Amino acid sequence: MSKLAAVHSALLLKKLNRRLKSHAAIIAIAVSGLSIASAMQTEDASAGKSQSGVIIRYGHFQEPPCLYGGWVQQWYLQRQFSDNLVARAEDGTILPWLATAWTVSDDRKKYTFQIKPDVKFTDGTVLDAQAIVDNINGWLSDNAELQNPTAGPYLRSLFESAAATGPLTLKITLKTPFEPLLNVFAQSSQGILSPTALKRGKAVNCESPIGSGAFIVEKWNRGKNVIFRRNPNYNSAPANAKHQGPAYVEGIEWRFLADPTIRYGSLLTGESDVVYHIPAVNWQDANSRFKVVRHITGGTPLRLALFSARPPFDDMRVRQAFAYASDRSAAVQAAFLGSLPYEGNFSLSQSSPEYIRELSKSYSYDVDKANKLLDKAGWTERDANGIRSKNGNPLIIRITYTNAFSPPDGDQVLQIIQQQAKAAGFDVRLQPTNQADFWAGKNLGPNDYEVLPLYWVAPGAEIYRISYKPDLNGVRNPFNPSRYQDLTLWDIIQKAEQVAEKPERIALYQQAERRIVENAPSLSYTVLDVTLASADNVKDIWLDGGSVGEPVFSDAYFTDKK
Amino acid sequence: MTYATTSAGNEKAFVTARVLTAARTFPVLVYIATAFIAFFFIAAVEQKLLQTHDPLALDLMSPLQAPSRAHWLGTDQSGRDLYSRIVAGTGQSLSIGLGATALSLTVALILGVTAGLSGGWIDNVLSRFFDVLFALPTLFLALLFVSLFGTTVSTLIVAVGIGTSPGYARMVRVQVLSVKATGYVEAAKVLGHSPQRILFNHILPNAIGPLATMFTLGIGQAIIWASGLSFLGLGVAPPSSEWGALLNAGRNYVIYAWWLEIMPGIAIAIFALSVTVIGQYVQQRLEGRIDLP
Numbered sequence: 089m090s091k092l093a094a095v096h097s098a099l100l101l102k103k104l105n106r107r108l109k110s111h112a113a114i115i116a117i118a119v120s121g122l123s124i125a126s127a128m129q130t131e132d133a134s135a136g137k138s139q140s141g142v143i144i145r146y147g148h149f150q151e152p153p154c155l156y157g158g159w160v161q162q163w164y165l166q167r168q169f170s171d172n173l174v175a176r177a178e179d180g181t182i183l184p185w186l187a188t189a190w191t192v193s194d195d196r197k198k199y200t201f202q203i204k205p206d207v208k209f210t211d212g213t214v215l216d217a218q219a220i221v222d223n224i225n226g227w228l229s230d231n232a233e234l235q236n237p238t239a240g241p242y243l244r245s246l247f248e249s250a251a252a253t254g255p256l257t258l259k260i261t262l263k264t265p266f267e268p269l270l271n272v273f274a275q276s277s278q279g280i281l282s283p284t285a286l287k288r289g290k291a292v293n294c295e296s297p298i299g300s301g302a303f304i305v306e307k308w309n310r311g312k313n314v315i316f317r318r319n320p321n322y323n324s325a326p327a328n329a330k331h332q333g334p335a336y337v338e339g340i341e342w343r344f345l346a347d348p349t350i351r352y353g354s355l356l357t358g359e360s361d362v363v364y365h366i367p368a369v370n371w372q373d374a375n376s377r378f379k380v381v382r383h384i385t386g387g388t389p390l391r392l393a394l395f396s397a398r399p400p401f402d403d404m405r406v407r408q409a410f411a412y413a414s415d416r417s418a419a420v421q422a423a424f425l426g427s428l429p430y431e432g433n434f435s436l437s438q439s440s441p442e443y444i445r446e447l448s449k450s451y452s453y454d455v456d457k458a459n460k461l462l463d464k465a466g467w468t469e470r471d472a473n474g475i476r477s478k479n480g481n482p483l484i485i486r487i488t489y490t491n492a493f494s495p496p497d498g499d500q501v502l503q504i505i506q507q508q509a510k511a512a513g514f515d516v517r518l519q520p521t522n523q524a525d526f527w528a529g530k531n532l533g534p535n536d537y538e539v540l541p542l543y544w545v546a547p548g549a550e551i552y553r554i555s556y557k558p559d560l561n562g563v564r565n566p567f568n569p570s571r572y573q574d575l576t577l578w579d580i581i582q583k584a585e586q587v588a589e590k591p592e593r594i595a596l597y598q599q600a601e602r603r604i605v606e607n608a609p610s611l612s613y614t615v616l617d618v619t620l621a622s623a624d625n626v627k628d629i630w631l632d633g634g635s636v637g638e639p640v641f642s643d644a645y646f647t648d649k650k
Numbered sequence: 651m652t653y654a655t656t657s658a659g660n661e662k663a664f665v666t667a668r669v670l671t672a673a674r675t676f677p678v679l680v681y682i683a684t685a686f687i688a689f690f691f692i693a694a695v696e697q698k699l700l701q702t703h704d705p706l707a708l709d710l711m712s713p714l715q716a717p718s719r720a721h722w723l724g725t726d727q728s729g730r731d732l733y734s735r736i737v738a739g740t741g742q743s744l745s746i747g748l749g750a751t752a753l754s755l756t757v758a759l760i761l762g763v764t765a766g767l768s769g770g771w772i773d774n775v776l777s778r779f780f781d782v783l784f785a786l787p788t789l790f791l792a793l794l795f796v797s798l799f800g801t802t803v804s805t806l807i808v809a810v811g812i813g814t815s816p817g818y819a820r821m822v823r824v825q826v827l828s829v830k831a832t833g834y835v836e837a838a839k840v841l842g843h844s845p846q847r848i849l850f851n852h853i854l855p856n857a858i859g860p861l862a863t864m865f866t867l868g869i870g871q872a873i874i875w876a877s878g879l880s881f882l883g884l885g886v887a888p889p890s891s892e893w894g895a896l897l898n899a900g901r902n903y904v905i906y907a908w909w910l911e912i913m914p915g916i917a918i919a920i921f922a923l924s925v926t927v928i929g930q931y932v933q934q935r936l937e938g939r940i941d942l943p
Contacts, residue, residue: 349902367902418710422728425713496902500727503888507708507728518888525797 137331137645143339144626144641147351147363150492151344153527154294155305155314156279158237159492160385160545160636163276167638168316168340169210170279170299173201173220173258174270175326176547176634180441182270183327183634186215186280186300187258196265196588197248201258207324209282211298215324217252222283224250224260233290238277241554241567243269265586267593268550275546276638300324302335302642316340322642330628330643340641348496355621361646362622362629364639368497371427378621381630383637385618386440387546388555389431390498391610392487392539397571400467400483401538407608409461410485411451413512414505416613418453423500424614434612435604439633440548442597447605458512467513476513485509488519488537490526498541501613540569543616545636549597552581556604572609680931683924690921693740703731705738706889714907724909726899732909736917739891743921746806746892747873751865753811754872755818759858762822766830766857767849777823783816792875796884803886810875818864825857832856859936866929870922877918893918 152159156166174190175183187201207215226234228244248261262269272278285298296305302325303316317339325332343360345351348367354360355378366374374380394401394410401407417430431438433447462468467476467483476483487502494502499520506516519531531537544551544567557565558573577600584596604610618637622629629644631637693700702722709729717724723733765776783791788810795809829835830853838848873893879885880894881901888895893914900910 347901349904369903369906415710422710422713499888499899504708504710504728506889507706520801520883520887522797522883 137336142337145341145361147343147345147354147360149365164638166279167276168303169301171324173273176274178633185326197262199260203256209300210304213282213284215300217258221250221252223280242272271547314342335642336645361626368424368427374621380621382619383631383633384439384615385545385636386437387551389437389612389615391434391612393569393610395538403465405461405465409458411611412454412458414508415453419501419504420614423497428614431612431615434610435601442549442594475515485516485538487539488531489541490521492523493542570609679927683927686924693737694744700737701734703734705734723913735891742892746876747869749807750810750872751868754815757815758818762819766823766826780816788813806876810872829853829856863933866925870925
């Protein structure tokens, strides 16, 4: 019911938005009214599903160093214990969550939010406008304890102030318009945490963060699991939740089962109720035995960032040659056994609204083209093994990778690229790096790699601000691993961010998308997906497709007694 | 001249006869083990002689093919011939096994002999050092090395070599202490032989006898340790087909493509068992439990 209402709200919002741009308050009130009404209805409908003593045993892949932060693995966890200002539906519509209504000024720089009343963090602190102001100011401050590694790169240069103009009225002022602002607020990394708890310091908060979400972090047993228990007073589910009120199950045992065979095996043997990321080899089996839900994340797909600040990839022809030199489509088919599609558009993921499908066929396998481009670029000498060189420097390409950013089956793709690129004269060397070393910067120095597989999830093309912002005024963008410096591209991105009209904004983002593909600062091979397989007796687990596919357990229940 | 030639010929015939007689008395297992080791040795030295395919050649149309006449041990995820990859990985695996064991025994010999001969505080310090190293699991020491110095064949050799040396060092020390107390060493001292002469002529030859056995046994063990590290993703970088790396690459496919996991495992097991059989045979010979005729 709430989903239906949310869709109605979204449609209403769209219609009215066209007619009454400057009267958004009315819209917001309408949306909020619908949302509250639907919440009341769903609460009734869901009565009786609450299951005491029942926990969901969830087998997850990676264990992050902190239970919240900028890595998507942390977002998944944060989605369980914190709430966001707004939610985002799968079609991109922004829905109420902690904010029940909002208005945007005519100059698109001022956002005024009405905050839901009677919401408390699980430590008893009141969740009001000031709590949200404290969070936002912390995200964008110089205090490393409070900084938010996702909100920071998006908003720091645009943000002017956040203020509580009333107990439940929040006002955010920007220096320049930034239309994706609400998309940014909808991502789980921007979940609101208790300002009282944040004062305990990052180390404590990493272990036991306090939000207002459907679950409470009871204990993190490092290397093993995180135990969540139900928040019995939960009253702030987003408008796209399947019900309002506390979660049905009493808790979640969030187990870290890094080995994919063991993780999937735990579902087969009944040791887990739900597991994350099904290995390619088990994909068909999982679909025949279990309920499988999948979300392809927005933002950038799984891409290979090509280090363009020095030879050989400072020459666009060499980057393009590298893209042509391998049959990544066949590699994806072989490595993922048909469980994941090939993606040739390395600029943007196919679930992003700005995605251009025709670009997915960019740089199809063509060794002749690769050879011609390398010849033109001056890499004409070859040694006995066929490896090209220029001025005595061999064409060596080092790929640094870790399972933090490259799925286990993806290693095979890199090996195939390594072997195939040899025919064009590339000497590709793989540098597998364990996760701890990777986070410590091993094989990541400016002279340590030419290729880095990675992704950055986001709802859509707003990711360009992070991934392709050039170094400006002496400030290095650390999130641009390609080191691609394109001021024209940056100009297009900024224009897109400021355009209020959606079609015009999408057109500008697509202009940027084409430019990125043409210049090949990256190349891609497949999408990044979030996939869950669950036992038959577990119902209503869903992925937050409006954000980046975080698993949502607050609506889940078992159809039989465990 | 004639006499000399006849004498040399007789001697040669005698030696040949003796070897043949001895060979007839070898247990069957020793023959089998020797044959396997010979196979692996050829694979390590001249892999192309034994390969049926290019171990790196991709065939993306034939991934995960079961063992067949075309691919004796099947193909991997990228359609590469598994038999040829196992053969190609033999050199690296054996290098690690031999290198690590040699390094381990060298370190053990230096430290063990020093401790055993010196006695007093030097012995105490070295013995406690062995105790400390012994308290740390071999794999932990090896992991430490790999983490610090990266994943190359030479790092793996050093990692496994250092990791397994404390056990050998203790053994050498005990051997040196027992030989040092024997009558012939005492006699040599009384006769005024120099310490160097006593060490090299009497103590070392008698103390390192058991180490020859340990060397053969250690090679198999070192390969297993190195494979363990590769299995954990800390081995040689792809596309190396070092045996442990093959095991690691195949583990997700164990239910659907069993050959990826079983075949490299069998290669490791056969090699380790073969060197163990030879090692045990040598040990029995040295202990006089088996006599040549």
